[in-house]
Amino acid sequence: MAEESSKALVVTIDGPSGAGKTSVSKLLAQKLGYRYIDTGALYRAIALAARQQGVSADDESGLAELCLRLTIDLKSSDSGLRVILDRTDVTDAIREPHISMLASAVSAQPVVRSYLLSLQRALASKKNVVAEGRDMGTVVLPWADAKFFLDADPRIRAQRRFEELRGHNDAPDLESVEKDMLLRDKNDSTRAVAPLEPASDAIRIDSTRLSLQQVVDCMLDHIRRIP
Numbered sequence: 001m002a003e004e005s006s007k008a009l010v011v012t013i014d015g016p017s018g019a020g021k022t023s024v025s026k027l028l029a030q031k032l033g034y035r036y037i038d039t040g041a042l043y044r045a046i047a048l049a050a051r052q053q054g055v056s057a058d059d060e061s062g063l064a065e066l067c068l069r070l071t072i073d074l075k076s077s078d079s080g081l082r083v084i085l086d087r088t089d090v091t092d093a094i095r096e097p098h099i100s101m102l103a104s105a106v107s108a109q110p111v112v113r114s115y116l117l118s119l120q121r122a123l124a125s126k127k128n129v130v131a132e133g134r135d136m137g138t139v140v141l142p143w144a145d146a147k148f149f150l151d152a153d154p155r156i157r158a159q160r161r162f163e164e165l166r167g168h169n170d171a172p173d174l175e176s177v178e179k180d181m182l183l184r185d186k187n188d189s190t191r192a193v194a195p196l197e198p199a200s201d202a203i204r205i206d207s208t209r210l211s212l213q214q215v216v217d218c219m220l221d222h223i224r225r226i227p
Ligand code: DC
Pocket: 017, 039, 040, 041, 043, 044, 100, 103, 104, 107, 132, 133, 134, 135, 136, 184, 188
């Protein structure tokens, strides 16, 4: 049941992979009766399109043309958020492990970031949103009413990613999950444009020893105190 809320707020949740952003954002959005925006899915959709069309992650002009051609949409459905790339549902395809690293690589390209900047702002324009990503509080929605930065111990994050990926066709072992995750964190936090970092006014939460419910309760507590 959604909380009674007369406030129309923009809530952002940033942080590295495996910190629990997706589960937390979905549950928080559900509790508030807000729309959930998964911005990582947008970068993943571009990575998938680039792979399908043979455009490499370091080909700036190829990526620029690709962005001009494609359309990406996020649609709410009974089975959760669906990602639509050029009228094809790619929700499952973008979760394959090899797309994660490619998404991180294309996300370092300024041309991709500027294309997605306007799309993300348009998606959040009606407020009542919980937007999850890496630069939501710093670059995309710096005017957000509540900003959270969710982190956790790297071992725990790797373990969570490993559990998530179980059952995928080419599910990697724990060691490679941790190695890939640390590499992706490094790429995401050292890129020149919009690196992963907490906004100066973000509330930092370490989810290492907290349950999903405890993290969401902590966030709701802050949100309720917004005048
Ligand atoms: O959250 P995710 O693992 O689905 O994101 C995939 C990649 O997309 C991530 O490694 C970096 C990039 N990304 C980004 O640069 N900015 C965002 N706001 C969201 C994701």
